[in-house]
Amino acid sequence: MPGLKWLMYAALTLPAVAAAQSGGGEAGGNTPAIVMFLTFVVATLGITAWAARRSRTASDLYTAGGGISPWQNGTAIAGDFISAASFLGITSALFAFGLDGNLLIIGVMGSWPVILLLVSERLRNLGRFTLVDVVSFRLAHRPVKSAIAVASLAVTLFYLIGQLVGAGKLIQLLFGLDYLYAVVIVSGLMIVYVSLGGMLATTWVQLIKALLLIVGGILTCFLVLRYFEFDLTALFQRAGENHPRGESLLAPGNWMSDPLDGLSLGLTMLFGFIGLPHVLMRMFTVKDAAAARQSSFVAICIMSLFYLMVIVIGFGAVSILIENPDQFYDANGQLVGGGNMVAVHVATFVGGNLLLGFMAAVTFATILAVVAGLTLSGAATIAHDLYQTFSGDRYKQETEVRIMRISVVVIGALGVILGLAFENQNIAFVTSFALAVSASVNAPILIAAMYWKGLTTRGVVISAIVGLVSSVSLIIVGPGVMEAVLGQEEAWFPYTYPTLATLPLTVVVLWFFSVTDRSARASGERDAFEAQRLRSELGVGAAAASQH
C-alpha cells in the first residue's frame, strides 16, 4: 500500500523537477548543479521508498522506532544546524560585520553543551515522541499539552516560513528557477519524504545532506587556505586591510552596536536552540539515554569542525571578493546576487563551476532536509500531542497515523501559500519569532519541568501564554517589524530580540503561579516529582526501541 502511494506522489513531483531543469536555462542555470541536485533527489526518493515499507506505526513515523544509531543521529542533528541559512547567512555576516558575525556561531556552540549536560538524557528518559510529552509528564495532560503544543507549533511554523521564503529566493538565484516553482518543489518533495518515509527518511535525507555539506565545506576551506598560501595570520590581516571597515572589522560593534541588543541576541540563541521541537525530537530516535548523550556529542564535534571552517571561509571571503571586484561586484559596487551569496561566490572563485554547482545542489538539499524535519515535528505535535490527548476513548492508532500524514500535506500546502504571500517581504523577523518563542516559552518550561519540583499545571499554562504573547508582541513593536516591515521611524521597543525581557518575565510568572497554587492537583504534582526524577535519571520504564 505505501509503495503504491509513493509511486503516485513521485509521479506528481517529478514533472515539477523536470520543469525545474528546463526552466533553469538562462539566468543562473548551471548544468553540474542541476545534475547533482537531481541525483540527490532520486537517491533520497529511493530511500523514502525503502523507509516507507518500514514506517507503519506512529512510533516508526515519529522516531523511526527508536532504531537510529548515535552516529547517524548526531550527524542529522548537526545537519539541522549547519543548514543553508546558517552556512550562507554566517559567512555573509562575517563578510559584512566581521567579528560580530561570530555571535551566530557561538550561540550554537554555547547552547549545545547545555543541551548535552542538562537536557538530552532526561528528555530521552521521560518522553516518547515530543518535548510536550516531557513537560506534561506529571502535570494535567489536556491543559499543559494544549499550551506547549501551541508554543511548539508556533516555533515550528515560524521557522518553516523563514526557511521556505529564504529557500525560494536562494533557489531562484542559484538555479535561475521561478520562485513559485522553487517553493512548490521544496514543499512537494518534503511532503513525500515525511508523509511516507517518516523519521527514517527524514533522518537519512538530513544525514546525506550533512555529509555532502561537510565535504563541500572542507573542500572550500582548503582552497581558501591555499589562496592565502596556508597562512592564517595573513588571512585575517588581509581581511582587515581590504575591508571598507578596515581594522575595525576585527573589533566588536559593527553589527550589535547596542550591547544590550547583543546580550538579548545571545540569550535568544542560548535558550532558543535548547527549546527547538524539531531538534529535541531527534533525541527520541535512538535506543536510550546513553545513545542520546552520544548523539549530542557527535553533533557537537561535527558542528565545531564546521564552524571553524566557516570562520576561515567568511574572513577569507573578504580578501577574495574585494581583491577580485570585476567578478563579484556590479557597476553600482553591490555584491552580485545580494548579500547572502558570499559563500557561493567564494566557492565559484576557488573551485570553478563544478564546486559552485556542488554547493548550489547541497544548498537546495539542505533546505529540503531542514524543512522536512520541521514539518515532521509539526505533524507529530498535531497528531500525537493534540489528537491523542483529545480523542479520549475514540482514539485509534490508524486515525493518528492518518492525521499525521494529512497534517504533513496541510503544513506543506500552508508553507507554499505563506511562502508566496511573503515573497517580497523582509521576513528576517519570522525566524526571530521562532527563536524568541523557543527561548521564552519552551526552554524555561522544559528545564523547570525536569528540574523543579514546585512546578504545577497552572504555572505552566499561564507562563506559556504570557511568554508567547509577550515575545510575539515585543517583536512586532520592535525594529524587526515596525521599522523594517511597516516603515516606521522609530520602533516602540528598542531591541530586535525581546528575550532579555520576556525570558525573565516567563520565569517569574512560572514561579509565582506555581508556588501560589494551593490546589490538591498541585500538591499531587509536586509529590510526583520524586518518581519522575528517578525515571529521568535511570530510564526505567522509558520507551524502548521497537522491534523490527
Place this chain on the structure above:
Amino acid sequence: MTATSLEQLASSPEYLSLARRRRRLCYTLAGLNMFLYLAYVLSMGYAREWMTTPFGAINVGLAWTIFLIVFAVVLSGIYVWWTRRHFDPALARLVAGLEQS
C-alpha cells in the same frame, strides 16, 4: 525491574552518591559553559577595546571565539568520557547486584 527493587536501588547510598556525583559534574560544566558564553557576549558589548588587544597573530575577540568552539568539544568530551568510563558501569553493577539478590 520491579517497583520495590527500583525503590531499593534509588534509596541505596551507593546510588545516591553516584547520582549526586553526576549531577555535580553536569551542573559544574554547564555553569562554566554558560559563564564563559555570557562573558563572551557581554565582552562583545562592553569590553570592545580589550577584545581588540593583540593575542598572538590575531586579537582577543577572535581567539576567544575559536577557544569557545573548541572548548564546547572538550567540555562535552569530559562528560561523555566520565559517564562511559565511570557512571554507566557503576550503575550497571548496582542494577546487576540488585537483580541477583
